[in-house]
Amino acid sequence: MLGTPYPKEQMHRIAYTKLTEQQISDKLGKVSGPTSASPLSDVFVGKSIRIVTDNGPALAYTFSRTDRLSVAENGGSAVNAGYGALTLSNVAFFSHMIPGTQRGYTVAVDQGTNLATVFELWFSGYKDNREVQREIYYGYVEQAGQQPPAARHIPTNRVEGKGFYWKQDAGAETLEFFPSAAYSNFVELSRLGGELGFCAPSDYIKINEDRYIYTRTECEFSGTFTAYVMDLNRIEQVGVRLGFNADDALEYYVFHGKGEWLGQLAQFEKFGDEKGNPVPAAAPGQTPAKGARRVYRPFETMAKMTKAEVDAACAKRSVAFAPRTTGPAAGMGGNLGPNTDWLAGKTFTLRYDAAPAMEYRIDDAENLNWRKESDAAWTKARYQAWESAPGLILFGHLLEGAPNHDGHAIVVDFDQGLVTCFNGFLNTPYFANEAGVKILFGVIEMEGLIPPKYNRHKFTEEMLGRAVSQNYAPNLTSMHLYTTPHSLSWIIFTDTDAGGLQWSGPASYVKIRDGIYFMYWLEEACNGTLGTILVNLHTMRDVGVGYNCGPNGLGMSAVGAHERLAGQFDIRRFYQVKSSGGVV
Amino acid sequence: MKKQPDSTRRSFLKNGALLAAPLAAVAAPAAIIADDNLKTRLARLEDEAAIRELHQSWLRQINGAAVNAGATGAPRPLLSNSKGAAFDQLVRRIALDHTGEPDAIDLAADGKSATGRFHCAVEIETALPQDCTLAQMARAQGSGFLCRTERRVLQVAYVKVGGDWSIAKAELTPA
Numbered sequence: 001m002l003g004t005p006y007p008k009e010q011m012h013r014i015a016y017t018k019l020t021e022q023q024i025s026d027k028l029g030k031v032s033g034p035t036s037a038s039p040l041s042d043v044f045v046g047k048s049i050r051i052v053t054d055n056g057p058a059l060a061y062t063f064s065r066t067d068r069l070s071v072a073e074n075g076g077s078a079v080n081a082g083y084g085a086l087t088l089s090n091v092a093f094f095s096h097m098i099p100g101t102q103r104g105y106t107v108a109v110d111q112g113t114n115l116a117t118v119f120e121l122w123f124s125g126y127k128d129n130r131e132v133q134r135e136i137y138y139g140y141v142e143q144a145g146q147q148p149p150a151a152r153h154i155p156t157n158r159v160e161g162k163g164f165y166w167k168q169d170a171g172a173e174t175l176e177f178f179p180s181a182a183y184s185n186f187v188e189l190s191r192l193g194g195e196l197g198f199c200a201p202s203d204y205i206k207i208n209e210d211r212y213i214y215t216r217t218e219c220e221f222s223g224t225f226t227a228y229v230m231d232l233n234r235i236e237q238v239g240v241r242l243g244f245n246a247d248d249a250l251e252y253y254v255f256h257g258k259g260e261w262l263g264q265l266a267q268f269e270k271f272g273d274e275k276g277n278p279v280p281a282a283a284p285g286q287t288p289a290k291g292a293r294r295v296y297r298p299f300e301t302m303a304k305m306t307k308a309e310v311d312a313a314c315a316k317r318s319v320a321f322a323p324r325t326t327g328p329a330a331g332m333g334g335n336l337g338p339n340t341d342w343l344a345g346k347t348f349t350l351r352y353d354a355a356p357a358m359e360y361r362i363d364d365a366e367n368l369n370w371r372k373e374s375d376a377a378w379t380k381a382r383y384q385a386w387e388s389a390p391g392l393i394l395f396g397h398l399l400e401g402a403p404n405h406d407g408h409a410i411v412v413d414f415d416q417g418l419v420t421c422f423n424g425f426l427n428t429p430y431f432a433n434e435a436g437v438k439i440l441f442g443v444i445e446m447e448g449l450i451p452p453k454y455n456r457h458k459f460t461e462e463m464l465g466r467a468v469s470q471n472y473a474p475n476l477t478s479m480h481l482y483t484t485p486h487s488l489s490w491i492i493f494t495d496t497d498a499g500g501l502q503w504s505g506p507a508s509y510v511k512i513r514d515g516i517y518f519m520y521w522l523e524e525a526c527n528g529t530l531g532t533i534l535v536n537l538h539t540m541r542d543v544g545v546g547y548n549c550g551p552n553g554l555g556m557s558a559v560g561a562h563e564r565l566a567g568q569f570d571i572r573r574f575y576q577v578k579s580s581g582g583v584v
Numbered sequence: 585m586k587k588q589p590d591s592t593r594r595s596f597l598k599n600g601a602l603l604a605a606p607l608a609a610v611a612a613p614a615a616i617i618a619d620d621n622l623k624t625r626l627a628r629l630e631d632e633a634a635i636r637e638l639h640q641s642w643l644r645q646i647n648g649a650a651v652n653a654g655a656t657g658a659p660r661p662l663l664s665n666s667k668g669a670a671f672d673q674l675v676r677r678i679a680l681d682h683t684g685e686p687d688a689i690d691l692a693a694d695g696k697s698a699t700g701r702f703h704c705a706v707e708i709e710t711a712l713p714q715d716c717t718l719a720q721m722a723r724a725q726g727s728g729f730l731c732r733t734e735r736r737v738l739q740v741a742y743v744k745v746g747g748d749w750s751i752a753k754a755e756l757t758p759a
Contacts, residue, residue, distance in 0.1 A: 182725075279725045296724055298717070332716050334730075475709075475730050478718050492721040500725045503717075527717055546716070555715075 005193035007246075011221045012198070012299070012525040013430065014246050021124045024102055027250045028123075033067055033082020034095050034240060035253040037170040040066040041085040043092045043111075049141050051107065051116045052148065056137030059105065059118065069096060071105070084254040086238040091211055091229050095240040095254055106240050108229050110153075110207050114141040117153045117205055117213055119227060121242060125291055130244050131223030133291040134215065136203060155276025156206035157181035159214065160499055161265035163569040164230070166237060168257040175571060176214075177489075178204070179265055179467060179481050180499030182279040182294065184216050185489045189574060197483035199502045201295050203227075204276055219295045220525075222246060228257070235259045265467045265481075265567035268497040278498035296501040298526035303550050305433035310426050310549055313433075314405045317553025320398045321366070321384045334473030336543060336560025339384040341365035342393055348449075349373065350410065350419045352442035353456070358408075368397060384558055386534075386543040389516060391415040394534045396545035398556055403427075407556050409532040409545040411510075411518045417444045417451030420510050422520045424530040424547040426554070433549040435530035437520055439508060460511035461485055463519065465569035468535065469493075470542060470561035479566055482509065485575050488521050533559065540564065632689050634749050635698055635742050642751060647677050674729070675756070677707040681735055684759060698749075700740040706756060707733050735759040 007014075019027075044063035051059045060072040066085070070078040081104075083096035090111045097104030103122035110116070118137040125133035138152040163177040175187040175194070184202040187194050200216035207213060207229065215227040228239020237257040245251050269275075282288035305313065343362040351357040357373040365385070369378040385395035391414040399406040404425040412419045421440040428436040443451035469479040479491045479499070489504035507521035515537040523529040533544030540563040547556050680687075684703020691698045709729040712719035722728040741753040 283726070294725055296721055298720075301720075332718060472718070473730050474732060475727065476712065476718060476722065490718070492718060492725060492727075494725060495727055500727075501721045503721070523717055527720070529717060 005190065006195065007192050009246075010192065010196055011188075011218075012196075014221070016128075016130065016222055016246065017244075017248050018128065019130045019244060019248060021102070021129055023248075024123045024129055024244075027244070027248075028097060028102060029100075031082070031097075031250060031252055032099075033097070033252075034084040034242075036084050036086070036255065037168070037253070038086065038256045040254075041087045041092065041094075042066050043087050044069075044085055044094070049109075051109075051118060051139055052142055053116070053118050053137035053139030054152070056118060056135070056139065057120070059107075069094075071096070071098070084240075086254050086256055088211070088229050088231055088236055088238040088256075089234070091207060091238070093229050093238045093240070093254070095242070097252075104242075106227055106242075108153075108207070108213055109141055110211075113149065113151065113208075114143060115139075115149060115151060115153055115207070116141055117207075119215070120291075121225060122291075128223060131219055132217055132225035132243055134203075134217065134225060134293075135291045136205070153205050153207050153213070156204055156212070157267065157269060157274055157276055157278065157498055158206055158209075159204040159212050161267050161567070162232070163262040163265070163571075164235065164259045165262055165571075165574065166257045166259040168237075168255040170253065170255060172255075175262070175483070175569075175574060177262075177481060177483060177569065178202070178214070179479060179489070179566075180491050180502045181276060182494075182498070182500050183296075183491070183502035184214070185481060185483055185502060185504060186216065187484055187574075194484060194575065196487040196506060197489055197504050199296075199489055199504050201293050206276075217293075218243070220297055220299050224251065228255075232261075235261055262571055263465070263567060263569040265569075266564075268469070268493060268499075268566075270496070273496060273498075275496075275498075278494045278496060279500045294501070296503055298503060298523070302431075302525070302527050303433060304431045305549070305551070307427050307432040309551075310405070310432040313549060313551060314426070314554045318398055318400070318405070318555075319553065320382045320396070320407075320556040321558060322555070332472045332476065332546075332559040332561075333557070334476065334560070335471065335541070335562050336558050337386065337541075339365060339558070340387045340393065341385075342387050343368070343385050343395065346446070348412075348444055348446035350412070350421065350442055351445050351451075352419070352421065352440040355421075355423070355438070355440045355442075357442075357445075370397065370399070386558075386560070388534045388536045388541075388543055389513065389538070392512065392516065392534075394518075394543055394545065396532075396547075396556055396558075398554065405549065405554055407530075407545075407547040407554075409520070409530075409547065411457075411512055411534055412444055413457075413512060414444065414446075414449065416455070416513075417449055418442075418455065418457050418512075419444050420457040420512065420518055422518075422530065422532045426549050430524070431528060434524060434528035435522060435547055435549070437508075437522060437530055439510070439520075457510050457512055457518070459485075460509050460517065461572055461575070462511060463509045463517055463535075464575070465571040467566035467568065469564045469566050471563075472559065472561045482507070483571075485509070488519070490521075531559075533561075535563070537563075537565070627695060628691055631691055631695060631698065631744070631749070635689055635700065638742070638749050638751065639700060639702075639740065643678055646675065647679075674709045674711070675706055676709050676731065678738065679705045679707075681705045681759070684735065684737075696744050697752075698742040698744075700738075700742065702738040702740070703759060704736055704738045704756075705733055706736045706738075707731055 048062040072078040081096045085094035095106040106119040120135045160181045173189040177185040187197045203215040205213040224243025228237040230237045279294040281292035361369040381397040383397035396409045407424040409422045423438040441456040463482045467481045471477045477493045488507040491502045494500040505521045509519045520532045529548040533542040535542045544559045681703040688701045736756040743752045
């Protein structure tokens with residue numbers, strides 16, 4: 001039977017149903033508790049416990065079976081509910097909903113210390129009802145005749161930099177990376193085929209030096225909530241998944257998983273800084289609302305334009321390399337360095353294998369003339385170029401008059417006679433202002449230069465799993481994490497250099513020379529930008545060209561950063577094509 | 585009730601002037617002049633002290649506000665004070681520049697105004713243009729500013745109204 005592991009639409013393209021509160025109640029009403037592929041634990045059966053939390057509820061539980069409990073909140077009447085519990089060493093983890101409501105609890109109890117972390121979960125708490133909300137309470141299991149413990153589980157950045165492969169008991173396989181202390185990056189290998197990685201706001205809570213609690217809520221997507229306890233030495237997890245999938249079916253199950261450690265990235269906080277929650281939900285001095293968390297919602301805020309709007313915006317304003325602001329306000333161009341006049345006075349043809357050849361006459365450091373080989377007329381364009389390594393030039397320009405408002409970001413290697421072009425264009429299928437890209441390989445034809453007949457720059461997986469920080473200017477530092485052969489994510493650092501907000505997009509990597517890579521990423525369902533950078537690991541510096549269209553028009557701009565290697569996850573093996581099909 | 589000893593600079597000068605009076609009885613005009621000079625000198629010292637205290641308090645207010653706002657979320661303060669002094673840039677912090685020239689406070693002859701010159705290391709922040717994803721994300725997490733430290737001269741104009749000093753104008757000029 002024919003079949004691929006790939007979804008019809010990737011997560012960022014799915015138009016998730018705006019479920020009504022009634023629809024959610026109806027769906028929740030049909031289940032009594034979480035399912036489980038593994039036998040449920042009887043750790044609590046026959047017991048009654050009372051969990052006391054700081055600034056939160058007191059929960060009195062009585063567990064009658066492995067799947068039934070009663071719970072009384074804050075001394076109220078007891079309610080019967082279905083639940084599921086699993087254990088990981090001495091940590092007991094269970095989850096249940098409150099029947100007749102859209103809320104429930106997920107609890108992790110360290111039976112060694114009697115400390116507990118309680119997640120109150122609920123639907124219909126945000127304008128997108130399906131997005132699970134959570135509030136975290138720290139507390140303990142009351143022990144008769146004993147004083148309450150002073151210690152608590154605590155938010156932490158100690159998980160930051162880690163990455164794991166997980167295989168759950170029901171078969172779901174994921175790669176999960178924690179390059180931020182506030183967000184996480186996950187690759188759905190089995191559910192979605194592992195083409196792209198996605199990002200979600202996350203919580204990281206320390207139980208002890210070996211075990212931590214992790215959560216993510218797939219905001220901007222299905223709104224599904226995942227939480228698990230993980231043991232970093234055993235590489236095991238027990239957790240829960242709660243939410244509505246792309247078919248609007250309720251997924252509510254507890255799971256056990258085993259995995260592999262994939263590596264550790266560097267952290268950039270000061271030594272000794274182990275604080276969690278680096279991006280507080282509320283401003284200093286303000287009390288966050290229940291369940292508040294800082295969420296990056298790029299799709300919600302992006303301009304979504306039609307082709308007519310794009311054409312009008314481009315006609316109104318199309319600017320390549322607007323005069324650069326100097327000093328700190330240069331933003332992402334702060335570490336760009338001077339552009340080069342290396343191409344000035346040269347005439348050459350870039351002969352692409354699968355696109356019309358482009359002829360160039362370069363006037364000076366900022367002006368060129370281009371035409372497609374079959375055209376008679378030349379078109380003037382403003383450009384800028386940077387010499388990343390001797391004889392290796394990155395330059396970019398817009399193609400005035402192109403029906404899709406194309407822009408070229410081009411790496412020409414005059415030592416090898418090779419060219420790679422990321423051809424950005426607009427009028428793409430989802431939103432007309434969202435950039436698409438064609439990757440053009442080819443050779444340089446120029447007097448005195450004999451190009452190769454067969455050799456070309458090549459796609460590469462050498463960057464796969466790597467994390468590279470980019471400092472564009474003081475207080476403007478990000479990090480790329482190359483999570484799949486076809487996507488990357490970017491992490492923004494906080495003022496204390498903790499990993500903060502994170503997002504991802506489709507990407508591709510081309511090897512130019514040893515240690516030099518030309519890569520792009522598309523900020524799809526974000527702000528539509530095509531970002532390109534030429535990374536030079538010898539100089540630890542990148543230069544790049546951004547291509548973006550919005551209500552203010554079309555722009556091509558330059559970026560430049562000083563880089564640091566932050567480590568590499570060992571993940572290439574998860575993307576190899578197997579003879580049995582699939583990617584795992 | 586036992587009277588507490590008065591050991592302030594004012595009492596010392598005052599007592600000193602009284603003790604000196606008999607010896608200077610034959611030169612009354614000179615003593616009066618000396619007393620007037622002392623009073624004038626004293627007033628100037630007190631004014632300078634009041635201005636320094638005002639200045640330090642103002643800097644604490646500015647630097648404290650920056651620290652509180654710096655964690656996340658809150659809008660960064662434009663350097664200003666309740667008396668209306670403000671800069672045209674976002675200044676996060678002002679620290680003494682010990683490699684610069686000494687501070688100078690010059691009182692006007694009428695004692696109603698003064699100017700101050702303070703060599704400082706000034707941390708200036710510039711809001712990132714919100715035209716790129718990174719800047720938008722940085723702003724979303726409460727950052728989104730570029731910081732730099734520059735040597736500047738803080739030039740302040742003070743006025744005395746109703747016996748109290750206040751800042752009329754503050755300006756940062758190149759060092």
